[in-house]
Amino acid sequence: MFSTTSRYHGIETTRLTRPDGREIAYARRRFLPPGPPATVGTEHTVTQGERLDNITARHLGDPERFWQICDANEAMRPAELTVGPGRRLVIPLPQGGI
Incomplete structure (x- = not known):
């Protein structure tokens, strides 16, 4: 359903049946990965x-x-990472697909 570069790749999909009988497919909620941050590149x-x-x-x-x-x-909100100059960002090693 999602490309291999998508944050949702590998996330389970499911369906919701509405009261009128229509089915809606959706991806389950994605949480930030637990544990230590990614390997710093x-x-x-x-x-x-x-x-x-x-x-x-x-x-x-x-x-x-x-x-x-x-x-x-x-960061849950991408815009907060570049809101002002001087913020130091961790850049992880590239993961899959590159």
Whole structure:
């Protein structure tokens, strides 16, 4: 259902049957991985105006893998990682698909 680069790859899907009989397929909730942060590949210091997709493309080779940086920095909201300059981000080693 999801590409191998998606944060939802491997997440179980299920169905909800509505009162009118329609079925809706959905992915189960995804939680941040438990335990220690990902293996650090490098670190990145955010500069003014940087976007997470550009940082991710530079370090992981694919802007859609931004979620791996979110997981490594225990961030549920991607925008909070680049809200201001000076934040040091953990950049994990690339995972699968690269």
